Amino acid sequence: MSGEMIDAQRVAAEALLREARLLDRGDWDQWVAMYQDDAVFWVPAWLDEYDVTEDPATQVSLLYHDARRGLEERISRIESRKSITALPLPRTVHQVTNVEASSIAPDEISCESVFSVYVYDPRTAKGHSRHGRYQHTLKRHGAEWKIARKIITLANDNVATVLDFYSI
Amino acid sequence: MNAAALSRAERLSAISKLVDDRPDEQFFQVDRSIFTDQSVFEAELRYVFESTWNFIGLESQIARPNDFVTTHIGRQPILLMRSADGKIGAFLNTCRHRGTVVCPFKQGRQKFHVCRYHGWAYDSSGRNVSITEEGSGQYPASFTNANHDLVPVARLGSYRGFIFASLSPDVPPIEEFLGDVRVFLDLVVDQSDSGEVEFVPGASTYTFDGNWKLQFENGLDYYHFATTHSSYVDILRKRNATAAPDAGSTVEPKGEQEGQGSFSFDYGHAVNCRSKRAQLYGRPLGMDPARLDTVRQRVGSTRAKWMLRQRNLTIFPNLQVIDILSAQVRTWRPIAPDKTEMVSHCLAPVGESAAARTMRIRNYEDFFNASGLASSDDNVMYEFSQSGYAAAAAGPTQGYLRGAGDVGTGESFHTRELGVSPTEWSFGPTTFGGETNFHPGYREWRRLLQRAAEQATA
Numbered sequence: 287m288s289g290e291m292i293d294a295q296r297v298a299a300e301a302l303l304r305e306a307r308l309l310d311r312g313d314w315d316q317w318v319a320m321y322q323d324d325a326v327f328w329v330p331a332w333l334d335e336y337d338v339t340e341d342p343a344t345q346v347s348l349l350y351h352d353a354r355r356g357l358e359e360r361i362s363r364i365e366s367r368k369s370i371t372a373l374p375l376p377r378t379v380h381q382v383t384n385v386e387a388s389s390i391a392p393d394e395i396s397c398e399s400v401f402s403v404y405v406y407d408p409r410t411a412k413g414h415s416r417h418g419r420y421q422h423t424l425k426r427h428g429a430e431w432k433i434a435r436k437i438i439t440l441a442n443d444n445v446a447t448v449l450d451f452y453s454i
Numbered sequence: 455m456n457a458a459a460l461s462r463a464e465r466l467s468a469i470s471k472l473v474d475d476r477p478d479e480q481f482f483q484v485d486r487s488i489f490t491d492q493s494v495f496e497a498e499l500r501y502v503f504e505s506t507w508n509f510i511g512l513e514s515q516i517a518r519p520n521d522f523v524t525t526h527i528g529r530q531p532i533l534l535m536r537s538a539d540g541k542i543g544a545f546l547n548t549c550r551h552r553g554t555v556v557c558p559f560k561q562g563r564q565k566f567h568v569c570r571y572h573g574w575a576y577d578s579s580g581r582n583v584s585i586t587e588e589g590s591g592q593y594p595a596s597f598t599n600a601n602h603d604l605v606p607v608a609r610l611g612s613y614r615g616f617i618f619a620s621l622s623p624d625v626p627p628i629e630e631f632l633g634d635v636r637v638f639l640d641l642v643v644d645q646s647d648s649g650e651v652e653f654v655p656g657a658s659t660y661t662f663d664g665n666w667k668l669q670f671e672n673g674l675d676y677y678h679f680a681t682t683h684s685s686y687v688d689i690l691r692k693r694n695a696t697a698a699p700d701a702g703s704t705v706e707p708k709g710e711q712e713g714q715g716s717f718s719f720d721y722g723h724a725v726n727c728r729s730k731r732a733q734l735y736g737r738p739l740g741m742d743p744a745r746l747d748t749v750r751q752r753v754g755s756t757r758a759k760w761m762l763r764q765r766n767l768t769i770f771p772n773l774q775v776i777d778i779l780s781a782q783v784r785t786w787r788p789i790a791p792d793k794t795e796m797v798s799h800c801l802a803p804v805g806e807s808a809a810a811r812t813m814r815i816r817n818y819e820d821f822f823n824a825s826g827l828a829s830s831d832d833n834v835m836y837e838f839s840q841s842g843y844a845a846a847a848a849g850p851t852q853g854y855l856r857g858a859g860d861v862g863t864g865e866s867f868h869t870r871e872l873g874v875s876p877t878e879w880s881f882g883p884t885t886f887g888g889e890t891n892f893h894p895g896y897r898e899w900r901r902l903l904q905r906a907a908e909q910a911t912a
Contacts, residue, residue, distance in 0.1 A: 346656025445660035449825035
């Protein structure tokens with residue numbers, strides 16, 4: 287590998303594992319700081335047994351934010367201690383694997399991976415899992431890599447009670 | 455009369471009495487067991503859901519020949535489809551041969567539905583077109599002479615593109631069943647110049663571990679909003695403070711009284727409405743002033759005013775249509791006394807601008823999705839209520855009496871404006887949060903169970 291080439295695989299894996307850790311620990315501020323101001327955070331909905339929505343402007347998504355502000359609102363809602371969905375907050379364990387990253391521009395990495403999130407709700411003493419695919423686009427800002435775009439394709443889309451950024 | 459029939463009649467009659475409704479005494483309560491008891495659950499599935507009209511889909515979901523969607527009436531799987539020659543039909547989604555679900559898909563377009571088990575085939579009008587190896591089957595005459603088509607629902611009807619079906623023939627005509635709640639469906643549909651509504655692609659399904667009546671009540675409950683959704687209200691306030699007024703913001707005409715209230719109708723239906731001068735959110739209809747003018751000229755300023763007011767319709771037993779910052783169609787399917795499956799659709803008038811459509815979608819995701827900022831709080835709250843209902847020793851709850859001290863009957867300013875004749879109405883300040891609008895649903899629930907009890911002894 288030439289000195290000019292970035293180690294896309296290593297950069298992406300580090301970012302993905304760090305993101306998973308921050309979510310599981312509830313380090314929301316550090317987590318959201320991984321995203322660009324104009325980052326897209328998108329969980330498409332399933333149209334039928336085979337296809338997901340493709341256009342957030344004309345189709346409904348499960349979650350769609352086209353700026354970090356949307357994620358910050360979700361964090362503020364949880365931290366306000368006014369949303370019953372977070373009283374108590376479910377405990378999560380993210381596992382991210384099958385990471386396949388490639389450099390698509392000098393300062394840009396595209397990455398596919400799969401996830402499973404184990405969600406345990408101390409309110410009900412019940413657990414369930416969420417699983418699917420991540421598609422990350424990372425962009426370099428000086429020495430830092432930030433998430434420019436994250437698409438989460440949720441395999442099990444029949445939502446048990448609540449779905450939020452921390453449980454996928 | 456045999457003992458079994460008598461005991462069933464007595465049991466159903468006893469269940470119906472779990473709703474204690476004494477309007478003359480301004481008294482209404484329901485027994486907690488209607489949310490928790492397995493025998494109540496089975497009775498209401500059979501004698502409420504499976505014995506009256508249910509909403510099963512929009513005509514625009516099956517706009518073209520051979521389009522289909524699958525759904526349920528109570529426990530029973532339903533296949534709704536448009537035949538090759540354009541006729542709408544609804545059938546029990548079960549093969550006549552061995553009961554297998556004929557169409558296992560959510561939606562699509564197919565001329566034929568072939569049962570995967572033994573290959574019996576049906577066309578999109580429900581007609582059986584093939585019995586595999588019928589000739590070598592050594593069938594008796596009783597089989598050969600029998601009809602093998604998919605079994606249609608007992609009654610099928612539609613109003614302004616909303617399709618309803620009943621598994622029982624013992625129902626009033628759909629127009630009578632809907633009654634004046636049709637005026638409120640008109641207020642949704644007439645936002646489209648062509649008088650058509652559609653579901654925006656991207657429906658979602660979610661469950662909560664609670665009884666379906668928690669959703670039924672919540673959809674008519676303005677009282678919970680300020681507490682349950684306070685974190686969402688905070689977000690809306692912050693958005694309005696930091697950004698320009700929300701796109702699509704509209705104001706009430708001068709001189710209109712702020713407040714909220716409800717209209718109750720026969721067969722279990724009720725509508726909540728709210729007029730408030732300062733809105734926390736805009737409306738898709740307000741996004742495009744030129745289009746709003748066109749709508750106003752078409753429907754008149756009074757109807758246009760009501761189109762811009764929050765309206766929550768409950769069409770008993772399985773449909774709620776909410777028209778606020780977006781529009782939602784939600785239906786529920788009772789799975790168990792303590793489990794309910796919801797299907798939620800974003801509803802839209804055909805022909806709105808691209809900007810209005812995108813705003814409708816973003817607002818819908820924000821508010822209505824189980825992954826959004828408001829319905830998710832409701833879902834968790836239902837589960838807390840369900841666990842609380844286990845405290846049977848605490849007796850009936852006190853959640854049915856806001857407004858019961860001043861129930862309106864006959865005409866009011868609002869009923870005259872809308873041209874509706876509700877059985878009851880209520881109106882109060884913006885903090886009113888009336889609960890008498892739950893009563894019609896429970897009265898219909900009780901009527902259907904009492905009818906079943908009478909039929910059991912007949």
